[in-house]
Every structure is written in structure tokens, then in C-alpha cells.
Amino acid sequence: MRALVYDPAAPHRLSLGQAPDPEPTPRQALVEVAAVSFNYGEIAFRPADGRPGHVSGWDAAGVVVRPAADGSGPPAGTPVVTFGWSGAWAELRAVDTDELAVVPDGVDLGTAAALPVAGVTALQAVRLLGSLVGRRVLVTGASGGVGRYAVQLAARAGASVVASVGSPARGEGLRELGAAEIVVGPAAMAGRVHGVVDNVGGQQLAEAFNRLADGGVVQAVGMASREPTLIDFEEARTRVDRGRLETFNLATPLGDDLAYLVGLLARGELDAQVGWRGPWERALEAADALVGRRVAGKAVLDLRG
Known part of the structure; x- marks a missing residue:
């Protein structure tokens, strides 16, 4: 064949x-x-x-x-x-x-x-964030395969979705999929989020973790950045109370x-x-x-x- x-x-x-x-x-x-x-x-x-x-x-x-x-x-x-x-x-x-x-x-x-x-990864990662009705969720790498599914599925679950992309052009079409906000990188986002579906890793994962609301959770899905992730947990303790960072694996x-x-x-x-x-x-x-x-x-x- x-x-x-x-x-x-x-x-x-x-x-x-x-x-x-x-x-x-x-x-x-x-x-x-x-x-x-x-x-x-x-x-x-x-x-x-x-x-x-x-x-x-x-x-x-x-x-x-x-x-x-x-x-x-x-x-x-x-x-x-x-x-x-x-x-x-x-x-x-x-x-x-x-x-x-x-x-x-x-x-x-x-x-x-x-x-x-891509679809099942997004579905399972969004589920692991818990109940999302009325909550704010960040999706990094939102313009990619997993990201576009995650934006749709989180919005469908009742979340207000912040879509993080690498450039304004990469954000095109994401509002139509359900994104309430589009930012270029988590550092550009105001306020905090209940959950994160991170597809990028590296510095963006560290920034996303520091944006968690109390009791929030990050699902670390991918490392499209190909960069190691360095988190200063002493600094994080001054920003996040009881936040969790979880490594995602497809079930x-x-x-x-x-x-x-x-x-x-x-x-x-x-x-x-x-x-x-x-x-x-x-x-x-x-x-x-x-x-x-x-x-x-x-x-x-x-x-x-």
C-alpha cells in the first residue's frame, strides 16, 4: 500500500x-x-x-x-x-x-x-478545568488546532474565553468561535482567570500560571514554543493562592x-x-x-x- x-x-x-x-x-x-x-x-x-x-x-x-x-x-x-x-x-x-x-x-x-x-485533547482539557459556567478561561495558542477547539468547547460550557495568540492576524475568526477577548500573549491580559488551557509552554505558561484566580488550574497541554518553562514559585505565591499546574495527558x-x-x-x-x-x-x-x-x-x- x-x-x-x-x-x-x-x-x-x-x-x-x-x-x-x-x-x-x-x-x-x-x-x-x-x-x-x-x-x-x-x-x-x-x-x-x-x-x-x-x-x-x-x-x-x-x-x-x-x-x-x-x-x-x-x-x-x-x-x-x-x-x-x-x-x-x-x-x-x-x-x-x-x-x-x-x-x-x-x-x-x-x-x-x-x-x-486536537479535538479530544481540547475536550478533555476543558473538562479538567471543572465547572465553567460564568467563569473566565484563558486559552494560549488559541489559533492552533487544539486552541480553536478549546475556545469553542469552553465557550459552549459557559465560560468567558480569553484567546491568546502570537499576533493580531492569528486572532482572526476567534470571536466567531466564541472568544470574548483576544490578546497577544498572556502578559497583555488584564485581570485573572479560573482556568487555563496552555498549548505554548515556556514563558507563556509561566505568565498564564501567574494569572490564575484563587483555586484556579492550568492544564499544560503542549509546548509549541519549544522553550523550557521557568516559574518562580516564590513570586507566584504572592500572586496565586491554591492555584494548580497540571500536566495534561490524553486519556x-x-x-x-x-x-x-x-x-x-x-x-x-x-x-x-x-x-x-x-x-x-x-x-x-x-x-x-x-x-x-x-x-x-x-x-x-x-x-x-
């Missing part, structure tokens, strides 16, 4: 080549992939010592061509969105049936492919959360914010745009025209 494989000599260590067809376990469905999405982390932090020919990728959507042998999961012919820590960027994917969700009629598979890691399996999000998509209550889309032959172009911060939201690659 054709696949985007690990190539140590290629830009982003990524090239379109050939890989063996996957062999599903009894609890896995075999899916013919129609579209995949790139996440910043899986492009920007590709390892230098990967195995040549390995098929990476977390997010894919397609159609079940062989249902799981154990009887779990949907039948052949069902459109699905899928997650796994590898194997997405190929014509065929073997996926655990608790890591997929049925895509309803009317939902484009490319749009659904933008959901798994799997994702099947139930994916089903919830794809349902929102189907009802027009969530926008997948696909900022770049093209055929997978243009994968390097998509990777360059994503790492270069030229994508507002998600990058999606179509495997079939």
Missing part, C-alpha cells in the same frame, strides 16, 4: 512511499483511509532515530472494509473516524474498535479526520469522546477549523505550513480525489 513513511533523508523525515498492509488483530477493524490530519506535535517533534519505512500518524477517517473479527465495532461499509499512536498515514489502517467512532451521514470524512487528537481510548465531537459536527455545533487542505502528495507543503505557523487550525490531507 502507499503510505507516508519515515525517511531520515527527507524534509521532516517524511516521504510518500510503500509499506506492508497492516494485519488487524481480532479486536481491530481494517479501514480504507480517505483523509488524514497532521498535528503540530507529530510533525515538529519527529524523532531523529525513527525506523525507516515506519508509518506514523494519529488521525484518520475512512470506511471499514473488514470489521473486527471479535464482533466489536461497526460493519463493513461504515464511515468512521479513527485514532491510534501510529499507522494513520496510509491507504489502510488497522484500528482498535474502541478508538473509532461512526461518522454520521452528511459529515465530510476530511473534516472528521481533523477531530481525534484513551478515544471512541466515546470522538462520537461526542463528531455528533457536534453533524449538528453544526462545532467547527473543525480546517485551515489547510490538499492531496497527500503535498504532504511536505502541509508540514512546512504547519510548523511555520501558517495554518489557522488543522491541516488535512486527502488520499483520494
Whole structure:
């Protein structure tokens, strides 16, 4: 089968080549992939010592061509969105049936492919902030894939959302998604917040922590800044009372959360914010745009025209 494989000599260590067809376990469905999405982390932090020919990728959507042998999961012919820590960027994917969700009629598979890691990360991180009705929440890196979902989901949960971006241009469209305020970096924000979904790390994470209201919480999701985070906790004690900083880790399996999000998509209550889309032959172009911060939201690659 054709696949985007690990190539140590290629830009982003990524090239379109050939890989063996996957062999599903009894609890896995075999899916013919129609579209995949790139996440910043899986492009920007590709390892230098990967195995040549390995098929990476977390997010894919397609159609079940062989249902799981154990009887779990949907039948052949069902459109699905899928997650796994590898194997997405190929014509065929073997996926655990608790890591997929049925895509309803009317939902484009490319749009659904933008959901798994970014959408579920945002959903789980917002949940971990607790009740948000009438509370103020800060989302850093709000113009990225996770950030745009987090803005929508926090606003949907009743929060007044402050969207922090890297430049005024990166803030375009965020008010339409539910942001009440847009700032260029947490240092530009007035007042305090109950919760933070931080996608940037580094100095912005430290600044966001110091903006917590008493009893507030930061979910440290990503480190797009690629900078270490240095927090002066002696200073923080003079600013924050009982505030918490928590390292976020995605909780799997994702099947139930994916089903919830794809349902929102189907009802027009969530926008997948696909900022770049093209055929997978243009994968390097998509990777360059994503790492270069030229994508507002998600990058999606179509495997079939």
C-alpha cells in the first residue's frame, strides 16, 4: 500500500512511499483511509532515530472494509473516524474498535479526520478545568488546532474565553468561535482567570500560571514554543493562592469522546477549523505550513480525489 513513511533523508523525515498492509488483530477493524490530519506535535517533534519505512500518524477517517473479527465495532461499509499512536498515514489502517467512532451521514470524512487528537485533547482539557459556567478561561495558542477547539468547547460550557495568540492576524475568526477577548500573549491580559488551557509552554505558561484566580488550574497541554518553562514559585505565591499546574495527558481510548465531537459536527455545533487542505502528495507543503505557523487550525490531507 502507499503510505507516508519515515525517511531520515527527507524534509521532516517524511516521504510518500510503500509499506506492508497492516494485519488487524481480532479486536481491530481494517479501514480504507480517505483523509488524514497532521498535528503540530507529530510533525515538529519527529524523532531523529525513527525506523525507516515506519508509518506514523494519529488521525484518520475512512470506511471499514473488514470489521473486527471479535464482533466489536461497526460493519463493513461504515464511515468512521479513527485514532491510534501510529499507522494513520496510509491507504489502510488497522484500528482498535474502541478508538473509532461512526461518522454520521452528511459529515465530510476530511473534516472528521481533523477531530481525534486536537479535538479530544481540547475536550478533555476543558473538562479538567471543572465547572465553567460564568467563569473566565484563558486559552494560549488559541489559533492552533487544539486552541480553536478549546475556545469553542469552553465557550459552549459557559465560560468567558480569553484567546491568546502570537499576533493580531492569528486572532482572526476567534470571536466567531466564541472568544470574548483576544490578546497577544498572556502578559497583555488584564485581570485573572479560573482556568487555563496552555498549548505554548515556556514563558507563556509561566505568565498564564501567574494569572490564575484563587483555586484556579492550568492544564499544560503542549509546548509549541519549544522553550523550557521557568516559574518562580516564590513570586507566584504572592500572586496565586491554591492555584494548580497540571500536566495534561490524553486519556484513551478515544471512541466515546470522538462520537461526542463528531455528533457536534453533524449538528453544526462545532467547527473543525480546517485551515489547510490538499492531496497527500503535498504532504511536505502541509508540514512546512504547519510548523511555520501558517495554518489557522488543522491541516488535512486527502488520499483520494
